[in-house]
Amino acid sequence: MKKILIVNPKGGCGKTTIAANLASYYALWDVPVALIDYDPQHSSLEWLDQRPADLNQIMAVNGAKGRVNFNLDVERIVIDAPARTTDIQTQRLFEKADVVLVPVLPSAIDIRAIGHFVGQLMLGGMLKTARIGLVANRVKENTIVFHNLERFLKTLDIPLVTHLRDSQNYIRASEGGFGIFEMSPYQVDKDIEQWRSLIEWIEEK
Ligand SMILES: Nc1ncnc2c1ncn2[C@@H]1O[C@H](COP(=O)(O)OP(=O)(O)O)[C@@H](O)[C@H]1O
Numbered sequence: 184m185k186k187i188l189i190v191n192p193k194g195g196c197g198k199t200t201i202a203a204n205l206a207s208y209y210a211l212w213d214v215p216v217a218l219i220d221y222d223p224q225h226s227s228l229e230w231l232d233q234r235p236a237d238l239n240q241i242m243a244v245n246g247a248k249g250r251v252n253f254n255l256d257v258e259r260i261v262i263d264a265p266a267r268t269t270d271i272q273t274q275r276l277f278e279k280a281d282v283v284l285v286p287v288l289p290s291a292i293d294i295r296a297i298g299h300f301v302g303q304l305m306l307g308g309m310l311k312t313a314r315i316g317l318v319a320n321r322v323k324e325n326t327i328v329f330h331n332l333e334r335f336l337k338t339l340d341i342p343l344v345t346h347l348r349d350s351q352n353y354i355r356a357s358e359g360g361f362g363i364f365e366m367s368p369y370q371v372d373k374d375i376e377q378w379r380s381l382i383e384w385i386e387e388k
């Protein structure tokens with residue numbers, strides 16, 4: 184069983200979007216999967232509430248409700264972290280994870296914030312506990328701010344695994360309780376292409 188944590192204390196960077204779409208990817212391919220939502224706002228659980236009954240199931244776990252039993256009968260556990268996690272909370276979440284994804288937006292504020300967060304991870308010795316990868320999210324290619332983000336991320340000791348474009352498909356999927364993988368292929372081929380390297384990296388032995 185593999186546990187994949189999506190974390191970044193900065194709100195709005197795409198944690199829930201990536202967690203939900205990753206869970207739906209596994210569901211589509213018949214991999215038993217659970218989605219643990221640690222966010223008190225329950226965005227992932229609300230997404231799951233909308234999920235059409237004819238799609239493959241994703242087990243919902245409310246992590247904000249107290250101690251979570253990780254002995255679930257599934258092959259993949261996707262963990263959606265809350266915003267504003269403290270050092271201790273981050274450490275606890277990292278202890279559970281085999282793979283950690285850190286979404287980051289191309290914006291000056293988010294670039295500064297990711298610098299602080301990575302510093303926090305280094306000081307806490309957390310960079311050694313799991314495989315960590317960055318995901319640039321809501322990217323508009325050929326913009327200065329994206330190039331700035333790429334340049335900054337290269338200075339970190341963490342790989343930039345993929346970038347995901349800013350796309351209405353994610354908004355549509357989040358409203359309907361499904362993932363982009365469960366939409367018409369012609370609509371989402373560009374997005375799915377960007378996920379390929381991410382999935383390969385997560386599933387790397
Ligand atoms: N790649 C993307 N393209 C377009 N909208 C996105 C993308 N990623 C996230 N969003 C939107 O941005 C908002 C914040 O994303 P969310 O996943 O909720 O962030 P977090 O969980 O980190 O707070 C949501 O409205 C979501 O639909």
Ligand SMILES: [Mg+2]
Pocket residue numbers: 198199200222226263264
């Ligand atoms: Mg969220």
